[in-house]
Amino acid sequence: xxxxxxxxxxxxxxxxxxxxxxxxxxxxxxxxxxxxxxxxxxxxxxxxxxxxxxxxxxxxxxxxxxxxxxxxxxxxxxxxxxx
Numbered sequence: 001x002x003x004x005x006x007x008x009x010x011x012x013x014x015x016x017x018x019x020x021x022x023x024x025x026x027x028x029x030x031x032x033x034x035x036x037x038x039x040x041x042x043x044x045x046x047x048x049x050x051x052x053x054x055x056x057x058x059x060x061x062x063x064x065x066x067x068x069x070x071x072x073x074x075x076x077x078x079x080x081x082x083x
Contacts, residue, residue, distance in 0.1 A: 003059040007035040045075035
């Protein structure tokens with residue numbers, strides 16, 4: 001779960017649902033999903049229980065030396081916004 005390489009994830013296909021929309025309300029962009037071309041890094045914030053199923057090492061991209069600091073800061077800001 002720490003990292004998801006490019007071209008692994010694909011969005012849901014909503015083409016059938018969009019086909020019933022009127023021409024004025026249809027999306028302009030294509031609705032057929034394509035594989036996501038960017039890498040996605042997941043970052044856990046806070047202490048994890050020892051029995052947690054996602055207790056694996058964090059993945060830190062080598063070209064971002066301040067990744068951990070920034071991800072923790074951003075993650076806590078997101079968390080604080082909803083609690």
